[in-house]
Amino acid sequence: MPGDKSISHRALMFGALAVGETVVDGLLEGEDVLATAAAMRALGAEVRREEAGGPEGRPRWRVWGRGVGGLVEPADVLDMGNSGTSARLLMGLLATHPMTSVMTGDGSLRKRPMKRVTEPLSLFGADFWYREGGRLPLAVKGTGEAVPVSYATPVASAQVKSAVLLAGLNAPGKTTVTEAVATRDHTERMLTHFGATVTVETDGAARVVTLTGQPELVAAPVVVPGDPSSAAFPVVAALITPDSHLIVRNVGTNPLRFGLYETLKEMGADLILRNERVEGGEPVADLEVRGTGLTGIDVPAERAASMIDEYPILAVAAACASGTTRMNGLAELRVKESDRLTAMAEGLAACGAVVRIEGDDLIVEGTGTAPRGGATVPVELDHRIAMSFLVLGMATEQPVAVDDAAAIDTSFPGFARLMNGLGASIHPLTETAAP
Numbered sequence: 254m255p256g257d258k259s260i261s262h263r264a265l266m267f268g269a270l271a272v273g274e275t276v277v278d279g280l281l282e283g284e285d286v287l288a289t290a291a292a293m294r295a296l297g298a299e300v301r302r303e304e305a306g307g308p309e310g311r312p313r314w315r316v317w318g319r320g321v322g323g324l325v326e327p328a329d330v331l332d333m334g335n336s337g338t339s340a341r342l343l344m345g346l347l348a349t350h351p352m353t354s355v356m357t358g359d360g361s362l363r364k365r366p367m368k369r370v371t372e373p374l375s376l377f378g379a380d381f382w383y384r385e386g387g388r389l390p391l392a393v394k395g396t397g398e399a400v401p402v403s404y405a406t407p408v409a410s411a412q413v414k415s416a417v418l419l420a421g422l423n424a425p426g427k428t429t430v431t432e433a434v435a436t437r438d439h440t441e442r443m444l445t446h447f448g449a450t451v452t453v454e455t456d457g458a459a460r461v462v463t464l465t466g467q468p469e470l471v472a473a474p475v476v477v478p479g480d481p482s483s484a485a486f487p488v489v490a491a492l493i494t495p496d497s498h499l500i501v502r503n504v505g506t507n508p509l510r511f512g513l514y515e516t517l518k519e520m521g522a523d524l525i526l527r528n529e530r531v532e533g534g535e536p537v538a539d540l541e542v543r544g545t546g547l548t549g550i551d552v553p554a555e556r557a558a559s560m561i562d563e564y565p566i567l568a569v570a571a572a573c574a575s576g577t578t579r580m581n582g583l584a585e586l587r588v589k590e591s592d593r594l595t596a597m598a599e600g601l602a603a604c605g606a607v608v609r610i611e612g613d614d615l616i617v618e619g620t621g622t623a624p625r626g627g628a629t630v631p632v633e634l635d636h637r638i639a640m641s642f643l644v645l646g647m648a649t650e651q652p653v654a655v656d657d658a659a660a661i662d663t664s665f666p667g668f669a670r671l672m673n674g675l676g677a678s679i680h681p682l683t684e685t686a687a688p
């Protein structure tokens with residue numbers, strides 16, 4: 254599996270703030286992470302790639318950091334491409350550096366809401382200018398005299414939590430984020446790994462995370478595990494293809510990222526974790542899966558944060574399962590790279606599935622066999638929509654097409670090659686000549 258996207262972004266950002274050389278193996282070389290790498294270079298860090306410097310001749314990345322508070326003003330606009338994580342986490346860093354930066358992104362990112370981070374970041378003393386609705390392009394004037402902040406996140410979002418914690422890195426005293434539902438904790442884990450003091454108190458599903466500001470971050474090696482959000486595609490492909498048998502090696506199993514696999518097991522998936530171990534502070538395992546059929550279930554809203562990027566591919570699994578699957582509490586899907594709730598409902602319906610949206614819930618009526626397929630689905634710059642419908646096409650009678658597969662490279666370079674090696678037939682459609 255390609256490296257974990259969330260962990261890859263953080264390895265580059267924290268490496269750029271640490272003193273010394275951070276060596277990163279297994280970095281995801283997707284466009285989103287490359288946008289973070291370019292931004293960290295523009296902010297003064299040295300970031301280098303060695304073609305075959307890592308284990309088994311894989312690329313190795315090295316980052317020489319500038320110390321907490323040591324980033325320099327970028328000379329040009331920072332282009333975060335398609336990546337919400339790059340944009341929002343970086344805004345946290347920029348908010349507490351005394352300089353002015355301008356940020357933009359692609360047509361998808363420029364539609365996504367940024368007030369969810371600019372509002373808490375203003376509490377540190379930063380100023381923001383943005384388009385209507387808090388949209389990119391955006392300018393931030395960071396403060397050199399930040400005050401620490403205590404903030405309760407109104408949305409379950411690891412990006413909001415992380416943006417506040419990263420701003421808190423360069424504020425004296427304790428910055429606290431309270432979240433009503435736990436979201437992925439890679440920021441907390443990796444900041445601790447780099448020497449920061451981060452405490453986490455839990456109260457039922459809620460968490461209170463406290464960071465002590467202005468630590469000296471010390472360079473530390475990072476081994477990036479395989480991305481469970483990417484592994485979801487071959488795993489579901491195997492589950493919806495009868496008689497499949499697949500082992501996916503080295504997949505991160507962090508419990509705050511593992512909701513999809515829990516859900517698939519509840520749907521009756523033959524899914525076994527092998528060789529469970531801890532690598533670089535994160536739990537990993539090999540996943541063994543067999544295609545033996547799935548049954549629809551109710552997926553509780555409380556689980557959404559632990560599988561937020563996996564609903565498109567879960568909806569595909571549900572369309573091939575027998576019985577009703579109800580996915581509850583998906584409001585956040587409307588503000589991803591596209592409106593994923595609508596994209597899945599419309600795309601699955603075009604492929605012949607029975608599906609509906611009720612409020613923020615997605616309901617898919619499975620018949621025990623895959624829907625017929627035979628549609629071309631608009632991707633709207635959303636990698637997960639593209640990959641989900643291509644996987645569906647492995648099980649349908651008629652082929653499924655997507656109108657643009659380029660976005661897949663943001664998180665899963667080599668997706669088509671890998672899936673074709675498993676028996677898929679993903680290929681560009683040849684243009685028919687104009688009459």
Ligand SMILES: O=C(O)C1=C[C@@H](OP(=O)(O)O)[C@@H](O)[C@H](O)C1
Pocket residue numbers: 258259260337338409410411412413415437561562585
């Ligand atoms: O912190 C992160 O690395 C991410 C958090 C999630 O976003 P939200 O915080 O908006 O839920 C997720 O969708 C994204 O792919 C990666």
Ligand SMILES: C=C(OP(=O)(O)O)C(=O)O
Pocket residue numbers: 285335336337338339562589590637664
């Ligand atoms: C939502 C996603 O990423 P981001 O928010 O970083 O664009 C994703 O990868 O599905």
